[in-house]
Amino acid sequence: MTLPEAIFGDQPAYQGVAPDPEPREVLLDLRGVRKTYQSGSLQVDAVRGIDLQVLAGDYVAIMGPSGSGKSTLMHIIGCLDVPTAGSYRLAGVDVAGMGEQELAHVRNQRIGFVFQSFNLLPGLTAQRNVELPLVYAGVSGPERRARARAALDRVGLADRVDHRPNELSGGQQQRVSVARALVTEPDLILADEPTGNLDSASTAEVLALFGDLHDQGRTIVIITHEHDVADQARRVVVMRDGAISEVRV
Amino acid sequence: MSWLETVRTAYGALRTRRMRSLLTVLGILIGIAAVMLTVGLGQGAQSKVTDQINKLGSNLLIVTPGSATSSAGVRGGRGTATTLTMDDAAVLADPVAAPDIARVAPTSQSSLSVLAGTANWTTTAVGTTPEWVQVRARSVSEGRFFTAAEVAAESPVVVLGQTTATQLFGVSSGGGLGGRSPVGQLVTLGGQNLTVIGLLTAEGSTAGGDQDDLAVLPQSTYASRLSTTANPRAVSTIYIEGRDQASLSAAYQQTTKILLAAHGVTAATMDFSVSSQQAIVESATTITRVLTVLLAGIAAISLLVGGIGVMNIMLVSVTERVREIGLRKALGATPSVILRQFLVEASMLGLVGGVAGLALGLLGAAVLPGWIGQPVTISPLAAGAALGVSLAIGIGAGVYPASRAARLAPIEALRSE
Numbered sequence: 290m291t292l293p294e295a296i297f298g299d300q301p302a303y304q305g306v307a308p309d310p311e312p313r314e315v316l317l318d319l320r321g322v323r324k325t326y327q328s329g330s331l332q333v334d335a336v337r338g339i340d341l342q343v344l345a346g347d348y349v350a351i352m353g354p355s356g357s358g359k360s361t362l363m364h365i366i367g368c369l370d371v372p373t374a375g376s377y378r379l380a381g382v383d384v385a386g387m388g389e390q391e392l393a394h395v396r397n398q399r400i401g402f403v404f405q406s407f408n409l410l411p412g413l414t415a416q417r418n419v420e421l422p423l424v425y426a427g428v429s430g431p432e433r434r435a436r437a438r439a440a441l442d443r444v445g446l447a448d449r450v451d452h453r454p455n456e457l458s459g460g461q462q463q464r465v466s467v468a469r470a471l472v473t474e475p476d477l478i479l480a481d482e483p484t485g486n487l488d489s490a491s492t493a494e495v496l497a498l499f500g501d502l503h504d505q506g507r508t509i510v511i512i513t514h515e516h517d518v519a520d521q522a523r524r525v526v527v528m529r530d531g532a533i534s535e536v537r538v
Numbered sequence: 539m540s541w542l543e544t545v546r547t548a549y550g551a552l553r554t555r556r557m558r559s560l561l562t563v564l565g566i567l568i569g570i571a572a573v574m575l576t577v578g579l580g581q582g583a584q585s586k587v588t589d590q591i592n593k594l595g596s597n598l599l600i601v602t603p604g605s606a607t608s609s610a611g612v613r614g615g616r617g618t619a620t621t622l623t624m625d626d627a628a629v630l631a632d633p634v635a636a637p638d639i640a641r642v643a644p645t646s647q648s649s650l651s652v653l654a655g656t657a658n659w660t661t662t663a664v665g666t667t668p669e670w671v672q673v674r675a676r677s678v679s680e681g682r683f684f685t686a687a688e689v690a691a692e693s694p695v696v697v698l699g700q701t702t703a704t705q706l707f708g709v710s711s712g713g714g715l716g717g718r719s720p721v722g723q724l725v726t727l728g729g730q731n732l733t734v735i736g737l738l739t740a741e742g743s744t745a746g747g748d749q750d751d752l753a754v755l756p757q758s759t760y761a762s763r764l765s766t767t768a769n770p771r772a773v774s775t776i777y778i779e780g781r782d783q784a785s786l787s788a789a790y791q792q793t794t795k796i797l798l799a800a801h802g803v804t805a806a807t808m809d810f811s812v813s814s815q816q817a818i819v820e821s822a823t824t825i826t827r828v829l830t831v832l833l834a835g836i837a838a839i840s841l842l843v844g845g846i847g848v849m850n851i852m853l854v855s856v857t858e859r860v861r862e863i864g865l866r867k868a869l870g871a872t873p874s875v876i877l878r879q880f881l882v883e884a885s886m887l888g889l890v891g892g893v894a895g896l897a898l899g900l901l902g903a904a905v906l907p908g909w910i911g912q913p914v915t916i917s918p919l920a921a922g923a924a925l926g927v928s929l930a931i932g933i934g935a936g937v938y939p940a941s942r943a944a945r946l947a948p949i950e951a952l953r954s955e
């Protein structure tokens with residue numbers, strides 16, 4: 290079995306479950322994606338030729354040693370960065386043709402990010418932090434507040450809405466950022482080592498949230514070092530030196 | 539993102555860095571207040587000077603001896619020559635030859651000592667005709683002014699200014715208040731005994747000195763008893779009141795023409811000069827305007843420094859908040875939204891500084907005149923301009939930092955740790 294076949298091989302038959310009644314859309318479609326950084330006179334190939342397709346509703350874990358290009362790949366998938374070569378289509382649309390404005394719009398509408406270091410704004414309450422994506426989506430005040438409250442409720446932090454990040458534990462902060470990622474109801478949730486800074490109890494809580502989101506039909510791509518995290522995923526992509534070395538289903 | 543949200547976000551960001559924002563605002567505040575006060579002082583001084591010169595009388599022409607433009611290149615000091623006489627005044631007063639001249643007041647003056655009982659004082663003795671009161675736009679507060687008959691008769695009468703009266707009699711107008719009224723009293727002016735027949739209404743100081751320190755007497759009396767000049771008909775100045783503002787230049791031409799003919803000179807050998815009140819106002823205001831511009835220029839530099847302060851703090855802010863900017867972009871903020879947010883932050887700094895500076899400026903305008911004795915004029919236009927300028931400075935100073943923030947790649951921003 291060649292490598293591309295393995296990647297395309299996300300077929301129900303391999304997982305031993307019944308085929309979907311309707312064929313699912315290909316949400317992420319990366320072909321020959323490269324990313325080369327120029328640092329000084331040195332060229333760093335962070336990602337070198339990645340082919341990857343992810344169907345809507347999939348749960349993919351990306352593993353691999355530090356420096357193997359996982360974050361770079363995730364930034365490209367998240368439209369935070371554009372590939373140096375190759376093509377990336379998100380829900381059928383080529384990202385290369387989009388301007389800054391459109392990319393911002395895509396990030397806002399289709400993607401929810403969860404970062405290892407939470408990236409909550411320290412000056413804002415949990416509620417205001419969760420409202421942020423809705424602010425940029427132009428959702429009006431009352432609706433925005435209601436939706437942010439509902440999202441916080443969903444991650445079990447209904448009683449912490451007025452707390453600022455420094456008044457919350459690491460696990461709680463990460464749950465706030467999960468709430469922020471899901472408040473716009475995006476197709477895709479991208480998480481870069483979301484449990485890297487958490488203790489095991491918090492890790493379990495956050496992973497349970499991702500499990501729930503997946504059950505509700507969201508597509509999840511999660512970068513992780515931990516095998517328990519990977520075990521929850523439907524597909525594990527292992528990276529080495531900027532390329533995919535192994536795909537486990 | 540709505541404007542309300544943008545302003546709210548900007549306010550939140552500024553409040554988080556409260557001390558720094560306050561100090562930045564202080565820079566603008568000082569600049570705006572300094573500009574407002576210097577311009578206000580300049581305008582105050584200007585209107586004061588204009589006011590004082592206008593007090594000399596309306597539609598006024600002033601004829602002085604001495605050549606303003608000598609073809610020989612020799613210029614005597616103004617008034618050093620004694621080329622003007624009562625006869626000049628008489629021809630100028632002729633309504634046929636000079637239809638646009640309403641009144642003529644030939645005047646001679648010198649500084650003399652004046653005594654009343656044991657009190658003594660030095661004042662300006664003015665010898666003139668009854669027209670002087672109207673021409674110089676003065677009035678009599680008590681008693682009366684002298685008449686043409688008294689001029690003809692060389693009567694020993696005098697009308698005193700308020701300052702002179704106060705110095706000599708310890709009271710000014712309304713002598714009934716305990717003291718003796720100066721009217722009817724005898725004074726000795728330059729050794730001559732004169733009866734006080736009236737007091738002039740107080741006028742205040744002008745560019746030409748205290749207008750209330752003077753003793754006005756008939757020209758004939760002055761010439762025969764006090765004057766040191768050989769020619770008793772010589773006068774030092776002829777004040778002319780034009781018929782109205784519109785015909786003042788006609789009056790000016792008639793004056794020049796009549797005097798040239800009377801003196802038998804040409805424009806090149808002119809032995810007198812005519813200046814209008816307007817010209818005096820203009821030359822005086824030019825001086826204050828130059829000073830105002832200079833001072834306001836210095837104040838504007840402090841405002842500029844305040845603007846640089848805003849730019850500096852905004853640049854620091856953008857650098858410090860690279861992560862925040864990256865995150866906001868990751869969450870869907872477009873470059874223009876980020877640009878707008880930082881522009882609003884900078885303009886808030888500018889505008890708050892402007893409002894506070896305006897308040898300080900108005901406070902200064904209310905308090906300063908009491909301390910320094912100079913009027914400070916702050917017009918609504920200046921106040922509006924102060925706000926506009928502070929807002930413009932905020933926006934101007936914010937453009938560069940904001941566009942830097944807007945251009946940051948979200949990924950670079952998120953990476954920096």
Ligand SMILES: Nc1ncnc2c1ncn2[C@@H]1O[C@H](COP(=O)(O)OP(=O)(O)O)[C@@H](O)[C@H]1O
Binds near residue numbers: 328357359
């Ligand atoms: N902005 C950059 N400039 C230069 N090199 C970079 C940049 N970002 C990442 N790299 C390099 O690309 C490689 C992949 O990095 P990254 O995607 O962060 O790896 P991972 O997330 O798997 O640890 C590393 O060698 C890293 O040093």
Ligand SMILES: [Mg+2]
Binds near residue numbers: 359360361481
């Ligand atoms: Mg990484």
